[in-house]
Amino acid sequence: MRECVVFKGSRHGLQLVIDSSVDFDVILTHLRSKLESAIDFFTEGAKIKAPATLTDRQLQDLSSLLEGFGLRFETEETLPPVVPTAQAEWEEADSGQELVVSRTIRGGQEIIYSGAVVVNGDVNPGGEVIAGGNVTINGTCRGIVHAGAYGDKNATITAKRLLAAQIRIAGLIARAPDNLALPEQAEMAYIEAGKVIIAPARLN
Amino acid sequence: MGEVIVVTSGKGGVGKTTTTANLGTGFALQGKKVVLVDADIGLRNLDVVMGLENRIVYDLVDVTEGNCRLKQALIRDKRFENLYLLPAAQTRDKNAVNPEQMKQLTAELVQEFDIVLIDCPAGIEQGFKNAIAGADRAIIVTTPEVSAVRDADRIIGLLESAGKHDPQLIVNRIRPHMVKKGDMMDIDDINEILAIKLLGIIPEDEYIVVSTNRGEPAVSNPVSLAGEAYKNIVRRLLGEEVPLMTLKEEDGFFHRLKKLFKL
Numbered sequence A: 001m002r003e004c005v006v007f008k009g010s011r012h013g014l015q016l017v018i019d020s021s022v023d024f025d026v027i028l029t030h031l032r033s034k035l036e037s038a039i040d041f042f043t044e045g046a047k048i049k050a051p052a053t054l055t056d057r058q059l060q061d062l063s064s065l066l067e068g069f070g071l072r073f074e075t076e077e078t079l080p081p082v083v084p085t086a087q088a089e090w091e092e093a094d095s096g097q098e099l100v101v102s103r104t105i106r107g108g109q110e111i112i113y114s115g116a117v118v119v120n121g122d123v124n125p126g127g128e129v130i131a132g133g134n135v136t137i138n139g140t141c142r143g144i145v146h147a148g149a150y151g152d153k154n155a156t157i158t159a160k161r162l163l164a165a166q167i168r169i170a171g172l173i174a175r176a177p178d179n180l181a182l183p184e185q186a187e188m189a190y191i192e193a194g195k196v197i198i199a200p201a202r203l204n
Numbered sequence B: 001m002g003e004v005i006v007v008t009s010g011k012g013g014v015g016k017t018t019t020t021a022n023l024g025t026g027f028a029l030q031g032k033k034v035v036l037v038d039a040d041i042g043l044r045n046l047d048v049v050m051g052l053e054n055r056i057v058y059d060l061v062d063v064t065e066g067n068c069r070l071k072q073a074l075i076r077d078k079r080f081e082n083l084y085l086l087p088a089a090q091t092r093d094k095n096a097v098n099p100e101q102m103k104q105l106t107a108e109l110v111q112e113f114d115i116v117l118i119d120c121p122a123g124i125e126q127g128f129k130n131a132i133a134g135a136d137r138a139i140i141v142t143t144p145e146v147s148a149v150r151d152a153d154r155i156i157g158l159l160e161s162a163g164k165h166d167p168q169l170i171v172n173r174i175r176p177h178m179v180k181k182g183d184m185m186d187i188d189d190i191n192e193i194l195a196i197k198l199l200g201i202i203p204e205d206e207y208i209v210v211s212t213n214r215g216e217p218a219v220s221n222p223v224s225l226a227g228e229a230y231k232n233i234v235r236r237l238l239g240e241e242v243p244l245m246t247l248k249e250e251d252g253f254f255h256r257l258k259k260l261f262k263l
Helices: A024-037 A056-068 B016-029 B060-064 B099-112 B126-133 B146-161 B176-181 B187-194 B206-214 B225-237 B252-260
Strands: A005-010 A013-018 A047-050 A072-075 A098-101 A110-113 A116-119 A128-131 A135-141 A144-147 A157-162 A166-169 A172-175 A187-192 A195-200 B003-008 B034-038 B083-086 B115-119 B137-142 B168-174 B197-203
Touching (some): A098 A110, A144 A157, B016 B083, B016 B168, B016 B225, B034 B099, B060 B099, B126 B146, B137 B187, B146 B187, B168 B187
Parallel strands (some): A013 A047, A116 A135, A128 A144, A144 A166, B137 B168, B168 B197
Antiparallel strands (some): A005 A013, A157 A187, A166 A172, A187 A195
16 A cells, blocks of 8 residues: 655654645545554654645644644745655555564564564574564564564564563563563463553463 | 585684584594684684694685695694694784685585584674685584573574574583583573584583693593593584483492492
């Protein structure tokens, strides 16, 4: 799917890039869903610059939307509007898609994927798995695992033996206790009431 | 056509050079034609461990730079006819050679020798990339310490991404009494993390220090336990089925007496 709303990072903050050929209401809906899905990604108070081609009415709508998410809004005056071209097209993986890795993730190796990740092997100390969706490890997990990296608080981490030094879900980070006992069964980590909970799970 | 084997570890000081010297000598004892290549340019050591330091005229960098022919740089061992050493340069650094040159060099050596054994420098920089460039297979050396095992894991990952799969493992400097007390990682702990084929375990042996200082690899000494373990590894590398040594702590005179009489 071609993105009609794209955030581009620059030294001065985030630049909002809007496809001018798309209806403005469509853009607003897209922007809203984008912000909702990734609110953790944007730090509060981040400066957002918008293209100068918009009308005053449109700008007002935009700024009220952005401010609702705690983002500061600035009108862009100097830069010409950037229209996403075919080359700059940005494919975002479906949340239903998953990446299956059938090997051991060793120290120094990292897997970064926008959807869910399934590792058929171990994640060794120093190895990292960063996924937009859930992470399932059919083996021992001793490295760092980050599920819901783009802010999905419903993401889970499941491992046959969850011995991770650290697990991260969305914006939350949980550290393992200093004396970690060997788990006897598969465990799953998830967020409940703002805390990372680890509970027995079933791997299939 | 022979085979190129690289001995590597990641962490320094775990016994790569000792292992290279002993495996090389072990292969020579088995009648193979062997060349040991010291890829640790700048910090050469293999020549000292082999007791061949005073015979060096040309080195690996001289060969790659065309200052001499390969044959001129090869040093024949003083004990074994079919064992040779290609020393590293002492005065240069690891950037004096590139992986392409190493590939060429090993390709040339492998025509002549049954076994080309490369002693890899510690670390994961240029020197490591050089050392593994021409290797057919890799032997990872680790000690039963968390830091060494971590680095070994990292090395296995790097070898994989360089297209070199199925490395084999040697666990060096095992102290049975510490393992028994639970103060030292045991083989299962290490296997759990690295999950690669175990080639052998080498017990801690004071004689290794003696042999290294004398420039006589322990493998040629019949009383050294470590030498015995290296001998077994050589046989495994040559395809023989040799069971792993059972490392019992020395539990007193009586036990040994019982063992002597097979009670």
